[in-house]
Amino acid sequence: MKIGVLAxxxxxTEHMKAIKACGAQSIAVKQGEQLKELDGxxxxxxxxxAMRRLIDYAQMLxxxxxFAKNKPVFGTCAGLILLxxxxxxxxxxxxxxxxxxxxxxxxxxxxxxxxxxxxxxxSDSFPAVFIRAPKIAxxxxxxxxxxxxxxxxxxxxxxxxxxxxxxxxxxGDRSLMxxxxxxxxxxxTVN
Amino acid sequence: xxxxxxxxxxxxxxxxxxxxxxxxxxVNAEQAKIAEAAGAVAVMAxxxxxxxxxxxxxxARMADPRIxxxxxxxxxxxxxxxxxxxxxxxARVLEAMGVDYIDESxxxxxxxxxxxxxKSQYTVPFVxxxxxxxxxxxxxxxxxxxxRTKGEPGTGNIVEAVRHLRKVNAQVRAVVAMxxxxxxxxxxxxxxxxxxxxxxxxxxxxxxxxxxxxxxAxPADAALMMELGADGVFVGSGIFKAENxxxxxxxxxxxxxxxxxxxxxxxxxxxIGTPMKGIEIRQLAQGERMQERGW
Numbered sequence: 001m002k003i004g005v006l007a008x009x010x011x012x013t014e015h016m017k018a019i020k021a022c023g024a025q026s027i028a029v030k031q032g033e034q035l036k037e038l039d040g041x042x043x044x045x046x047x048x049x050a051m052r053r054l055i056d057y058a059q060m061l062x063x064x065x066x067f068a069k070n071k072p073v074f075g076t077c078a079g080l081i082l083l084x085x086x087x088x089x090x091x092x093x094x095x096x097x098x099x100x101x102x103x104x105x106x107x108x109x110x111x112x113x114x115x116x117x118x119x120x121x122x123s124d125s126f127p128a129v130f131i132r133a134p135k136i137a138x139x140x141x142x143x144x145x146x147x148x149x150x151x152x153x154x155x156x157x158x159x160x161x162x163x164x165x166x167x168x169x170x171x172g173d174r175s176l177m178x179x180x181x182x183x184x185x186x187x188x189t190v191n
Numbered sequence: 192x193x194x195x196x197x198x199x200x201x202x203x204x205x206x207x208x209x210x211x212x213x214x215x216x217x218v219n220a221e222q223a224k225i226a227e228a229a230g231a232v233a234v235m236a237x238x239x240x241x242x243x244x245x246x247x248x249x250x251a252r253m254a255d256p257r258i259x260x261x262x263x264x265x266x267x268x269x270x271x272x273x274x275x276x277x278x279x280x281x282a283r284v285l286e287a288m289g290v291d292y293i294d295e296s297x298x299x300x301x302x303x304x305x306x307x308x309x310k311s312q313y314t315v316p317f318v319x320x321x322x323x324x325x326x327x328x329x330x331x332x333x334x335x336x337x338x339r340t341k342g343e344p345g346t347g348n349i350v351e352a353v354r355h356l357r358k359v360n361a362q363v364r365a366v367v368a369m370x371x372x373x374x375x376x377x378x379x380x381x382x383x384x385x386x387x388x389x390x391x392x393x394x395x396x397x398x399x400x401x402x403x404x405x406x407x408a409x410p411a412d413a414a415l416m417m418e419l420g421a422d423g424v425f426v427g428s429g430i431f432k433a434e435n436x437x438x439x440x441x442x443x444x445x446x447x448x449x450x451x452x453x454x455x456x457x458x459x460x461x462x463i464g465t466p467m468k469g470i471e472i473r474q475l476a477q478g479e480r481m482q483e484r485g486w
Contacts, residue, residue: 008448009211009232011204030449045208046232049268050444053230057445077208103267109205109291110314114195131204132269132291170204 001185004029004038006064008054010046010078014169018177024185032063040072040185043079043094045131045167048103051078052093061094068096072160072184074177080163081134088137097161098140105135105152105165117166119147119155121183123175128154128166135165160184197314202336205269205292205316206400209233209337209423213413213444214402216240216427218258220265226430229440232423233269233292236262241298241345242428242467245479251299253281259288271318276485277303286315292337294318297484298344298427305486310334320404322355322482324362328383328391331399338397340421341482342405345428347469349406349415351482356403356419366391405482408433408466410446410459417450434464 005015007028019026019042029035041064043051055061067073068083075083075097082093084101106112109132116125128149136153139145147155147164154165155176162184168176195201212232217223223234238254239247253274263270269291274281276295281302285293295308297320310317311334320341321327327338340359342352362381366388369377374392378385390398403416404425413424424447433439442459449455477483 007211011207011210013210014207046210047208047212047268049227050212050230050232053228053444054448057230057441057448108289109269109316110196110286110289112196112201112205114198114200115193129200129204131201131208167204170200170207 001039002027002037003040005042005044009051010044011169012044015042015044018169018174021174022178022181024181032060035063035067043075043082045077048078048081065094068094074180075163077133077167083163097158097163098143099136100138101134102137103134104132106130106133117147122179127171127173129170130166133165202316203399206337210400212423213447214425215430220261222431223262223265225437226440227266227268230444233271235271240428242432245345273299275299276301277306282308286313292316292318297481301484307333323358325381325383327359328387331387332384337400339402339404339425343472344405344481346406347408347467348472349412352403352406356421360420363391363397367395410442410456413443414446414450414456417447428467432467438463
């Protein structure tokens with residue numbers, strides 16, 4: 001199985017390591033054509049504003065949007081913002097996941113934190129690292145909420161799309177990545 | 192569930208999110224917006240860029256909090272700010288203001304000529320400059336969550352940044368290749384904490400992100416530092432001292448991401464105007480070399 005990581009900026013190597021640890025092949029994606037060979041795609045943590053600019057420079061937005069319409073995509077932190085259909089205060093980016101994202105919802109870097117979360121179908125105590133993290137302010141009907149933190153939605157699944165506010169790539173716990181690869185990419189969900 | 196702030200994971204993780212990106216020096220909201228629009232991953236809020244600090248002379252201090260605040264209000268990307276080496280209160284003030292990262296920087300006039308900040312005691316993460324692995328490891332030992340080469344700030348001359356990055360990386364490779372029973376003597380020789388060398392040996396790399404800084408003036412300079420193994424690039428005077436800062440900023444961002452796509456680098460280097468005027472390092476008197484600051 002080939003899982004791509006959007007490799008324009010951010011925690012790319014950490015995600016690639018996690019994908020390999022789950023037994024899949026990981027590919028650094030810097031151009032739109034590379035998407036064709038993939039079974040799934042990771043949108044890594046990083047700075048979403050910078051990542052969007054780099055997507056535009058590389059003219060990748062149409063290809064990414066097309067991919068996200070029917071292929072599995074997992075967005076973490078900045079990737080969550082890129083995937084959201086609505087982003088508060090700005091225009092949407094890839095915009096295929098039926099939810100509203102709120103940028104920097106937990107404050108600035110001094111408020112960044114580590115905690116443990118229960119993620120439905122994945123883990124009872126998942127180590128979650130939140131760094132200037134966004135949250136999911138609202139989801140539409142049919143979107144499954146997989147985890148909340150103090151009432152805020154921080155992980156959700158919409159058909160073939162998965163998103164979380166935190167950084168699974170920063171800890172050794174591979175269960176969420178495994179869930180994405182084994183449950184979502186191997187089925188090749190197509191609408 | 193317990194909630195932990197200011198941990199190594201959170202502080203070092205923040206720097207990981209900056210990887211592959213460009214951090215730009217800015218002195219006001221307008222420049223910060225230009226940097227953000229160009230694709231900077233963070234901005235460094237300053238009163239003057241390093242080349243102007245050189246020109247002005249005198250004592251260089253933490254920026255006026257109004258400038259830092261103005262920049263924080265202008266952009267949604269992270270905002271960094273510089274404190275003088277060893278200036279506990281400047282660092283605490285910047286932390287209290289909520290800046291996302293503090294640079295304990297040799298670009299400012301040091302407040303302490305013997306001791307650096309004990310950075311592990313702060314919730315806010317720190318970046319520090321280094322010229323070799325001993326210096327890098329001492330800063331990590333004090334709690335720095337990110338490193339950068341010192342280079343020679345404000346010169347637009349890449350030679351010192353190249354020297355420092357090559358040196359650190361060669362020394363990291365040597366540590367990784369050593370047997371564990373050789374590390375204590377290496378720690379003594381480098382003036383490095385043993386525990387940091389042990390972590391490098393076991394992880395096969397520095398435990399924190401290492402950016403290039405101090406002399407990046409062109410898209411090709413930025414790509415060169417990435418080629419040599421930098422995790423990202425700081426550009427100080429290089430952007431807003433260039434003839435066309437918008438174009439320069441956009442080009443440096445693209446060259447950093449696609450640092451091995453030479454056709455692209457050629458393309459983005461066209462018609463961007465004149466880079467900042469550089470300074471030959473040998474023309475700097477010993478006292479003008481900022482890289483000597485730090486212990």
